[in-house]
Amino acid sequence: MSPxxxxxQYEAIADHLRTAMREGELNPGDILPSEAQLCESFHSSRGxxxxxxxxxxxxxxxxxxxxxxSIVLEAAETESFDAILSATSWLSSHGIEPGSRTLLVAxxxxxADIAAKLEIGEGExxxxxHRLRLGDGEPVLVERQHFRMEYGRHILGMDTDHESINRxxxxxxxxxxNISRTLSVIPAPDDDAQLLELEQxxxxxxxxxxxxxxxxxxxxxxxxxxxPDRISMGMNNTRGNPSPLWVNVHV
Amino acid sequence: MSPxxxxxQYEAIADHLRTAMREGELNPGDILPSEAQLCESFHSSRGxxxxxxxxxxxxxxxxxxxxxxSIVLEAAETESFDAILSATSWLSSHGIEPGSRTLLVAxxxxxADIAAKLEIGEGExxxxxHRLRLGDGEPVLVERQHFRMEYGRHILGMDTDHESINRxxxxxxxxxxNISRTLSVIPAPDDDAQLLELEQxxxxxxxxxxxxxxxxxxxxxxxxxxxPDRISMGMNNTRGNPSPLWVNVHV
Numbered sequence: 384m385s386p387x388x389x390x391x392q393y394e395a396i397a398d399h400l401r402t403a404m405r406e407g408e409l410n411p412g413d414i415l416p417s418e419a420q421l422c423e424s425f426h427s428s429r430g431x432x433x434x435x436x437x438x439x440x441x442x443x444x445x446x447x448x449x450x451x452x453s454i455v456l457e458a459a460e461t462e463s464f465d466a467i468l469s470a471t472s473w474l475s476s477h478g479i480e481p482g483s484r485t486l487l488v489a490x491x492x493x494x495a496d497i498a499a500k501l502e503i504g505e506g507e508x509x510x511x512x513h514r515l516r517l518g519d520g521e522p523v524l525v526e527r528q529h530f531r532m533e534y535g536r537h538i539l540g541m542d543t544d545h546e547s548i549n550r551x552x553x554x555x556x557x558x559x560x561n562i563s564r565t566l567s568v569i570p571a572p573d574d575d576a577q578l579l580e581l582e583q584x585x586x587x588x589x590x591x592x593x594x595x596x597x598x599x600x601x602x603x604x605x606x607x608x609x610x611p612d613r614i615s616m617g618m619n620n621t622r623g624n625p626s627p628l629w630v631n632v633h634v
Numbered sequence: 635m636s637p638x639x640x641x642x643q644y645e646a647i648a649d650h651l652r653t654a655m656r657e658g659e660l661n662p663g664d665i666l667p668s669e670a671q672l673c674e675s676f677h678s679s680r681g682x683x684x685x686x687x688x689x690x691x692x693x694x695x696x697x698x699x700x701x702x703x704s705i706v707l708e709a710a711e712t713e714s715f716d717a718i719l720s721a722t723s724w725l726s727s728h729g730i731e732p733g734s735r736t737l738l739v740a741x742x743x744x745x746a747d748i749a750a751k752l753e754i755g756e757g758e759x760x761x762x763x764h765r766l767r768l769g770d771g772e773p774v775l776v777e778r779q780h781f782r783m784e785y786g787r788h789i790l791g792m793d794t795d796h797e798s799i800n801r802x803x804x805x806x807x808x809x810x811x812n813i814s815r816t817l818s819v820i821p822a823p824d825d826d827a828q829l830l831e832l833e834q835x836x837x838x839x840x841x842x843x844x845x846x847x848x849x850x851x852x853x854x855x856x857x858x859x860x861x862p863d864r865i866s867m868g869m870n871n872t873r874g875n876p877s878p879l880w881v882n883v884h885v
Contacts, residue, residue, distance in 0.1 A: 442876050443878050446812050446846075446850065454848070456812060457814065460880055461876060461877055464871065466881070477882065479883055518883055518885040559873065560698055560873050561694075563868065564869050565866060565867070565868035566867050569862075570837075586819055586862065588819050597698075598705065599662075599697065611819030611820075613883055614881065614882070614883060614884070616817050616879055616882065617814065617879070618815050619812065620815075621813075622809075622810065622812065623715070625712060626713050626714075626878070627692075627694050627712055627871070627877070628868070628879075629710040629868055629869070630713050630866075631728065631865070631866050632730055632774060632864055633866070
């Protein structure tokens with residue numbers, strides 16, 4: 384039995400290389416050491432070195448080898464799981480002061496479309512939250528969130544202008560395990576345009592999201608509408624590594 | 635020394651589970667067998683089983699375990715590397731007949747912004763391609779692509795209304811290794827709106843892309859502008875697995 388489990392060893396190697404990139408020891412365009420050299424440096428067999436490289440490729444940090452040495456790619460600051468869940472975390476991670484203006488917090492019967500997304504019966508109670516979100520005082524997005532009652536009830540007592548919903552729910556013991564998102568462009572309804580200080584007609588970037596517990600139970604469904612000039616997104620992909628994005632066409 | 639390298643073994647296990655999901659042996663919401671059961675089924679130690687699970691989590695196929703059994707998630711048909719590179723592949727993979735109307739193929743001096751993206755001098759020759767892309771005969775996106783001369787010269791002889799540029803360049807020996815993409819929403823310029831049969835004012839979903847060789851040399855830069863009602867995209871994320879998306883805010 385080796386003192387380090389192989390799964391820990393590959394993580395240690397990947398971590399070491401990530402740090403080297405972050406600290407400028409390895410820069411975009413640099414060629415990575417060969418597998419043999421990495422094995423020697425890390426006193427490792429080929430397996431963990433290969434797995435570390437596969438991990439870094441998946442993260443878009445290095446090019447795919449395909450028989451040749453990998454190079455360091457231009458790194459992007461990718462989103463964290465918490466930043467997907469929480470506009471507060473997302474804005475803060477970009478050095479921008481998050482703000483909220485609550486327009487509605489309500490316990491109400493679920494309309495059919497919301498009930499379907501939460502996998503509950505139409506008319507069962509949900510907690511709905513409608514907020515304008517600000518970054519450094521400027522309007523960035525309009526949020527409409529609907530929570531299953533067992534989770535949403537914690538929100539009814541929160542100060543939704545100043546507290547992070549996500550942090551509050553975590554403290555109440557809720558653990559979101561996975562998220563599905565759909566992105567589209569929609570014409571701005573007048574109420575959203577007014578909140579976002581957009582002249583009509585305008586378009587919005589819409590992100591519809593559902594969050595789930597580990598057991599696969601829906602927790603909430605969200606409709607986020609961003610001022611299009613205040614958001615951009617992107618991704619790096621390397622050949623041979625799966626992209627998690629789906630892109631549908633409607634004709 | 636074991637007869638199967640661990641790296642092959644984890645791939646075999648991941649493949650087996652993927653097939654089980656595709657063929658309906660495992661369905662969304664089902665609980666996966668325990669690590670111990672998988673070890674037994676595959677005559678494997680824990681390492682490869684864990685690595686197979688990590689791979690499936692990265693692909694958004696199963697939930698993260700965190701001490702509990704993973705469940706099978708609703709799978710999305712994610713994009714392939716070729717579908718990122720080629721609208722022809724992308725449309726075909728959705729059962730839609732791809733079409734092209736070429737508006738311009740030209741060898742021309744690179745304007746400053748294109749030269750910067752291709753990392754060449756301003757005024758050096760590039761091959762530019764401007765096409766309307768159709769799906770089942772309906773306008774879907776407007777393409778503007780600019781290739782470095784050494785790659786683009788192959789395009790000058792192609793039938794760009796009927797041939798796949800990507801396939802042609804592959805046959806000429808070009809191997810794209812990685813891609814960076816940026817997504818935003820822009821007001822539709824009049825010429826694009828007319829091609830896409832949109833009434834003004836309209837918005838477009840813009841995807842700016844750069845492709846690179848293994849050595850990190852830019853091959854081409856692209857500006858794709860989609861009719862917003864003909865495209866949607868999305869992603870599934872599980873806690874503990876890195877998301878490759880970056881999301882910036884501009885205030």
